[in-house]
Amino acid sequence: MAMLQLEETPTAMIDRVASLLESFVGERPLTLAEIARRSHVPRSSAHRILQRLVELGWVQRKQFKYTLGVRMFELGAQFPRRHNVHRAAVPVMADLHRRSGLTVHLSMLVGAEIMHLDRVGIWPTAGGQWSAGARQPVATTAAGRAMLATLPPDQWAELDFEDAPTCYSIRSRNQLARDLDRVRDRGGVAVDSQGTALGVTVVAAPIPTADADADEHFALSLCGPTQTLGLEAAIVEVRKAATTTWRAAAGVPPLRPRPVAATGHGSRANMPHAHSGR
Amino acid sequence: MAMLQLEETPTAMIDRVASLLESFVGERPLTLAEIARRSHVPRSSAHRILQRLVELGWVQRKQFKYTLGVRMFELGAQFPRRHNVHRAAVPVMADLHRRSGLTVHLSMLVGAEIMHLDRVGIWPTAGGQWSAGARQPVATTAAGRAMLATLPPDQWAELDFEDAPTCYSIRSRNQLARDLDRVRDRGGVAVDSQGTALGVTVVAAPIPTADADADEHFALSLCGPTQTLGLEAAIVEVRKAATTTWRAAAGVPPLRPRPVAATGHGSRANMPHAHSGR
Numbered sequence: 310m311a312m313l314q315l316e317e318t319p320t321a322m323i324d325r326v327a328s329l330l331e332s333f334v335g336e337r338p339l340t341l342a343e344i345a346r347r348s349h350v351p352r353s354s355a356h357r358i359l360q361r362l363v364e365l366g367w368v369q370r371k372q373f374k375y376t377l378g379v380r381m382f383e384l385g386a387q388f389p390r391r392h393n394v395h396r397a398a399v400p401v402m403a404d405l406h407r408r409s410g411l412t413v414h415l416s417m418l419v420g421a422e423i424m425h426l427d428r429v430g431i432w433p434t435a436g437g438q439w440s441a442g443a444r445q446p447v448a449t450t451a452a453g454r455a456m457l458a459t460l461p462p463d464q465w466a467e468l469d470f471e472d473a474p475t476c477y478s479i480r481s482r483n484q485l486a487r488d489l490d491r492v493r494d495r496g497g498v499a500v501d502s503q504g505t506a507l508g509v510t511v512v513a514a515p516i517p518t519a520d521a522d523a524d525e526h527f528a529l530s531l532c533g534p535t536q537t538l539g540l541e542a543a544i545v546e547v548r549k550a551a552t553t554t555w556r557a558a559a560g561v562p563p564l565r566p567r568p569v570a571a572t573g574h575g576s577r578a579n580m581p582h583a584h585s586g587r
Numbered sequence: 588m589a590m591l592q593l594e595e596t597p598t599a600m601i602d603r604v605a606s607l608l609e610s611f612v613g614e615r616p617l618t619l620a621e622i623a624r625r626s627h628v629p630r631s632s633a634h635r636i637l638q639r640l641v642e643l644g645w646v647q648r649k650q651f652k653y654t655l656g657v658r659m660f661e662l663g664a665q666f667p668r669r670h671n672v673h674r675a676a677v678p679v680m681a682d683l684h685r686r687s688g689l690t691v692h693l694s695m696l697v698g699a700e701i702m703h704l705d706r707v708g709i710w711p712t713a714g715g716q717w718s719a720g721a722r723q724p725v726a727t728t729a730a731g732r733a734m735l736a737t738l739p740p741d742q743w744a745e746l747d748f749e750d751a752p753t754c755y756s757i758r759s760r761n762q763l764a765r766d767l768d769r770v771r772d773r774g775g776v777a778v779d780s781q782g783t784a785l786g787v788t789v790v791a792a793p794i795p796t797a798d799a800d801a802d803e804h805f806a807l808s809l810c811g812p813t814q815t816l817g818l819e820a821a822i823v824e825v826r827k828a829a830t831t832t833w834r835a836a837a838g839v840p841p842l843r844p845r846p847v848a849a850t851g852h853g854s855r856a857n858m859p860h861a862h863s864g865r
Binding site for chain 1: 598600601602604605608609611612613614615616632635636639640643645654655656657658659660661662663664665666667668669677678681685695697702704707708709712715718719720721722
């Protein structure tokens with residue numbers, strides 16, 4: 310019996326630590342009782358594990374409440390940085406944001422969801438779903454559909470159309486298929502107008518992957534108020550940014566800029582409208 | 588004996604999981620042998636734990652190498668967001684960056700180091716030490732000294748002057764004391780000219796804390812090329828930004844803007860020089 314317990318302990322213990330840490334979803338500090346309830350770890354055991362995690366800096370304790378510690382942030386922050394694509398995207402995103410005034414996201418495909426790896430821009434100010442580290446469903450987001458369109462359906466995770474956030478959301482496999490046709494017609498760029506949140510339009514382009522076997526998929530997107538976002542210019546810009554990112558990530562030298570007329574794509578005049586009227 | 592092991596197991600196991608995860612410092616994927624060596628966990632045990640962590644999404648495996656998984660990033664990304672100060676700082680940082688062209692950091696005090704919670708701007712492009720989630724020593728950074736100056740020395744962590752990164756770095760307690768006097772003369776703003784990295788000047792202001800007992804300390808900083816950064820304007824701007832952040836975090840209504848002359852502080856003319864000449 311004692312042997313059996315000894316054998317079982319490692320995996321069970323890892324799972325307990327993981328469950329405890331994962332109970333900190335959301336930004337509110339939690340009491341021991343709340344953590345025990347969320348993680349399904351017995352209170353006394355949860356208390357002992359938390360104590361150690363506090364000592365290690367993984368969890369922080371303030372009076373009688375716990376939150377995630379600085380160590381967690383420190384380690385997690387390395388995740389985006391280890392991707393070539395992220396390194397390549399950072400200056401492209403900054404440039405795109407500065408010229409357009411729109412919020413730029415770099416997102417990756419994680420099962421049936423997208424996860425935002427990085428974000429430049431502060432609009433929309435509300436809504437945790439737009440933060441770096443947050444997830445959104447693949448089918449109801451432009452970045453998600455831009456990535457889906459590059460993959461054969463047998464490589465898709467199982468999609469869920471249950472929780473359509475607005476009345477403009479895609480809510481069936483058929484609707485999705487029709488939208489992906491439009492994505493392909495636009496040369497790979499997906500547009501979501503108020504399907505993720507009312508008043509928000511997002512335009513996204515997949516970042517081509519350097520090797521065909523890559524199992525990681527990324528997209529860049531531009532997000533702005535539906536009322537003022539200049540769709541055509543945003544489509545051109547986001548596609549160009551995705552290509553620039555791919556070239557930098559893959560080590561392909563950038564295209565030599567060709568001379569353009571003063572009102573050409575490179576100029577500010579043609580950029581998608583800044584939401585703040587800047 | 589078996590009882591003893593059972594008693595010992597939880598803490599030892601937590602420490603092993605933590606050591607394994609913490610061995611992923613740096614951005615390079617690691618082999619099992621490297622992880623075992625770095626974490627001092629026996630290879631067979633490391634293998635078993637990693638397998639479970641891969642299943643849980645905390646670690647990712649590609650062929651024979653391991654990296655941190657998406658779960659780690661997702662959880663860690665919540666850390667800055669749970670601070671009022673971060674929420675308050677986000678729009679202030681974006682505004683400051685847009686107007687100055689300089690890189691803006693929000694950092695917090697963690698023992699004898701500062702940790703960057705957020706960053707807006709892409710310069711300097713090289714050097715992991717400037718990323719969100721990265722740490723720098725308190726004494727050799729402007730943000731660190733801006734925070735130290737607000738604290739009685741008996742609340743400082745033990746400082747280490749061993750690793751002075753440049754010949755301009757502060758390298759003794761006496762030098763530090765003299766610098767903190769200058770910080771106080773500037774109304775709390777710290778200036779570091781090439782003491783962190785050659786060619787880089789950083790100007791930092793502490794964010795006042797709402798309650799005196801707060802054990803968390805934050806600073807905002809502006810970072811730019813030593814050759815072009817306009818010091819006087821940067822000092823004014825970063826102090827103003829820190830106050831604005833504090834007011835927003837503490838729920839104090841913003842000051843009514845007073846009419847200023849066209850060349851006053853609020854205007855672009857007086858802003859610290861954008862490094863890229865934009």
